[in-house]
Amino acid sequence: xxxxxxxxxxxxxxxxxxxxxxxxxxxxxxxxxxxxxxxxxxxxxxxxxxxxxxxxxxxxxxxxxx
Ligand SMILES: [Zn+2]
Numbered sequence: 001x002x003x004x005x006x007x008x009x010x011x012x013x014x015x016x017x018x019x020x021x022x023x024x025x026x027x028x029x030x031x032x033x034x035x036x037x038x039x040x041x042x043x044x045x046x047x048x049x050x051x052x053x054x055x056x057x058x059x060x061x062x063x064x065x066x
Contacts, residue, residue: 010038011034011038012035012038012048012052022034022035027054043061043062045061046060
């Protein structure tokens with residue numbers, strides 16, 4: 001009996017876990033994955049993930065000190 005293993009993809013660029021390390025996120029009770037390339041986007045420009053990550057419009061971007 002073979003069980004197909006779920007392969008996760010980056011929520012932004014859709015690259016699979018076989019091609020790039022994915023970071024496991026939990027947000028609003030939902031699980032999502034984002035790759036190491038797109039992680040800075042989540043930190044600095046979360047508004048760019050609106051429509052890809054549920055509730056992204058509610059994430060405040062990290063404020064860097066100037
Ligand atoms: Zn990505």
